[in-house]
Amino acid sequence: MNFPIRKSEAEWQEILRSKGAEPVALQVTRHAATERPFTGKYEAHWADGSYHCICCGSKLFDSDTKFDAGCGWPSFAQAIPGAIHEVVDHSHGMVRTETVCAQCGAHLGHVFEDGPAPTGLRYCMNSASLDFEPDAS
Numbered sequence: 001m002n003f004p005i006r007k008s009e010a011e012w013q014e015i016l017r018s019k020g021a022e023p024v025a026l027q028v029t030r031h032a033a034t035e036r037p038f039t040g041k042y043e044a045h046w047a048d049g050s051y052h053c054i055c056c057g058s059k060l061f062d063s064d065t066k067f068d069a070g071c072g073w074p075s076f077a078q079a080i081p082g083a084i085h086e087v088v089d090h091s092h093g094m095v096r097t098e099t100v101c102a103q104c105g106a107h108l109g110h111v112f113e114d115g116p117a118p119t120g121l122r123y124c125m126n127s128a129s130l131d132f133e134p135d136a137s
C-alpha cells in the first residue's frame, strides 16, 4: 500500500513534537505499538468535535460515534468513510484487523465486530494516534 502522504521517521518525529503529541505517539503510529489501557488522554473524553490523525491531520471520527467500551482505549462505532485503511494483522498469535490512516499509513489501532448497533463495529484506537478538534460553535 502506497499512502499519499509519505515522510521519514525524523520528519514524523518533528511533526509530532510540534503538535505536542504524547511521548508514545511515534512508536504507536509508525511502529504499531499499543499504548497501555486507561492511560490515553481521550479514553474518557466526551466533548463534541472530531478526531483527526495525529500525524497528518486527516479527519477519522466524529465525536458522536464515540462510546465507552470499557476496554481502556477510545472506541468508536463508525469511521469517516474512506478515512481508514484496514490490514489483516497476524501478530501476537491472533488474526485481527489493523486500522491505519488512509492518508499517511499511521497505525491507529484495531477494529472488532463486537460494537454497538447499527454498525456492530468497535474501532479500538490508541489515544496517542488521535488529535481532537472541538466543534467551532
Ligand SMILES: [Zn+2]
Pocket: 053, 054, 055, 056, 057, 058, 101, 102, 103, 104, 105, 106
Ligand atoms: Zn494520517
